[in-house]
Amino acid sequence: MxxxxxxxxxxxxxxxxxxxxxxxxxxxxxxxxxxxxxxxxxxxxxxxxxxxxxxxxxxxxxxxxxxxxxxxxxxxxxxxxxxxxxxxxxxxxxxxxxxxxxxxxxxxxxxxxxxxxxxxxxxxDNRTLGIPGENLPGVYSARAFVGWYNGLPENQDLKPDLSCETALILGHGNVALDIARILLSPLDLLRKTDITECSLAALACSKVKRVWLAGRRGPLQVAFTIKELREMINLPGTQPVLNPADFTGLENAVKDIPRPRKRLTELMIKTALQKPGEMAAQAAAPRQWGLKFQRSPQEVLPTADGTRARGVRMALTRLEGWGESAKAVPTGDVEELECGLVLSSIGYRxxxxxxxxxxxxxxxxxxxxxxxxxxxxxxxxxxxxxxxxxxxxxxxxxxxxxxxxxxxxxxxxxxxxxxxxxxxxxxxxxxxxxxxxxxxSFSDWEKIDAAEVARGKAAGKPREKIVDPQEMLQLIGH
The missing domain is CATH 3.40.50.720 (NAD(P)-binding Rossmann-like Domain)
Incomplete structure (x- = not known):
């Protein structure tokens, strides 16, 4: 009992x-x-x-x-x-x-x-980079950017500046790849989704045509999965740019690692060694994306007038240890990467x-x-x-x-x-x-849901999200 x-x-x-x-x-x-x-x-x-x-x-x-x-x-x-x-x-x-x-x-x-x-x-919340310049205009957290295109009320007024040609995403996880894909996707693909009206309009005017994804460690430590990588490689009108030198010697190293990691690494190697234009998606691709390894952000660099970001100074790193537990240690060398848009995708909090x-x-x-x-x-x-x-x-x-x-x-x-x-x-x-x-109540939510689906249907998409909580509450008579 x-x-x-x-x-x-x-x-x-x-x-x-x-x-x-x-x-x-x-x-x-x-x-x-x-x-x-x-x-x-x-x-x-x-x-x-x-x-x-x-x-x-x-x-x-x-x-x-x-x-x-x-x-x-x-x-x-x-x-x-x-x-x-x-x-x-x-x-x-x-x-x-x-x-x-x-x-x-x-x-x-x-x-x-x-x-x-x-x-x-x-x-x-999101983890902060903890480096000079991270609060400059042009620098956004992945969490806020994802919230913006997905209709999270607190991010509805983000208004990211997409007027530059090169974006840098700091992080090698699935969220980083999601953001890169949204930035580079043909509009016709996005129009059929539940992306918000406001972000679709902003992406239609976007000048971004090059996205780099940078991480502190190497190809064997990336956190994204093969499904997301494959989607990115096959994105129409977009060419992957992976440096074959980053993968030197990895063919042997992958023999003894778990199968998901092995398949993921083999796909990166295959993509790096491919000649431009070998894939249908890349024929005369107007846009490109690439992975940068062993680079840790040191400072977001301001424009001459100090009003916004113009690039990121990266510390080059070497790896100590092996596999998942390898640590990135600065070598003392640095490089500057030009970009007008910086997205920090180093984790939520x-x-x-x-x-x-x-x-x-x-x-x-x-x-x-x-x-x-x-x-x-x-x-x-x-x-x-x-x-x-x-x-x-x-x-x-x-x-x-x-x-x-x-x-x-x-x-x-x-x-x-x-x-x-x-x-x-x-x-x-x-x-x-x-x-x-x-x-x-949940039945109140079902009314909001029905209104979103009806608005979406009118626009030829699964739903049009209401992004303002006040509008949601008015809709249900609160």
Missing amino acids: GPGGACWRGGGAGARRWLSSRAPAPRVCVVGSGPAGFYTAQHLLKHHDLVQVDIYEKLPVPFGLVRFGVAPDHPEVKNVTKTFGQTARSERCKYYGNVTVGRDVTVAELQQAYHAVVLSYGAE SLPLDPAVPFDSQRGIIPNSMGRVEGAPGLYCSGWVKRGPTGVIITTMNDSFDTAQSVLEDLRGGVLDVSVSREGFGAVGSILSSRGVRPV
Whole structure:
């Protein structure tokens, strides 16, 4: 028997299901409606027959980085929203958008109202370069640039200056390749996506025709995957420029490395050795892109009048060590790279949400063990705020299931006292109302969704995102 006379029975795949009980239904709230939040909720609802889950989100609209991070020309990745929608429509799940936890309601207040609180709010900031000139006009974080073309409200007024011919992206991850692809894609391809109207108009006027992607380490340490590299190589009207010298001796080195890394490196080598124009995509290509290795940014260089960026001074590096753990060490040599647009794609960063929640500012995560927040019983975390901003949606799914499993174990083992009923949104709703905050329900979101799809249909695209939260709220009569 579990707490309060509840009893457990084994389920498939090691899951445990909770049978009817005289105890009050456990109430859990999840903060953040991206993949981490929804996967945590999904696992809890699937493996516990009584638990009730409320999801809080600061924006009126759900889905986090699936909506605001996935590239517009990757619609298949967004299909997970169908599953998330099923979770949100469950009779034991409620979605409350337009609620900023830490401001509209505190974590302590949530803890009073719920048996367990799971923080899944992701990484809302970017890592800075920490070099002179990084605040000059013409320098943008990848996070802001991606948010701009994906309709993230806070980035809607970014207005990036695309009047130069050469752009430099600092970073060798999938986000860096996404940005390069968006900058160089033929407009006809982008017009059929859910890219925002405003960014499409800006890209139509863009003068950028050359994009360099620079990283501190070498070809064996790039963080992007073969799918994204292949898309970039096959981009119509665009020629890859890879220096064969960067790959000298790597044919032998790749024999003993894991297969995904081996295939990725072999594709780079093949591309580097190809004669210009050998690929259909490159025939008389007006645009080009390339990878630069073993270069670490030292300073963003200003124009003579100091008003904007004109290039980046790069320290040349050598590698110490081997494989994934190789370290880049400056050689003392430098070079200047001319570019009018600099995009820093060196990673996202989580921020502390509430003074009551422990936070490791060095690592940018909430200190935890299997998702249990250290020194804070009843408080949990999942996703990027739990493990750092790495991995794809499937990584986040598994990570969130692990956290949900910790919550289920703590319910089963009596660590969470469910003998006392908690009011859940009954209590939180009163607090929000007293502070003049009106939450957005999932059916409200479905109205916004329908309006976006209708606007998109009129423009011949899957959706036209509404980028202004006020307009979203007016649409649903808030």
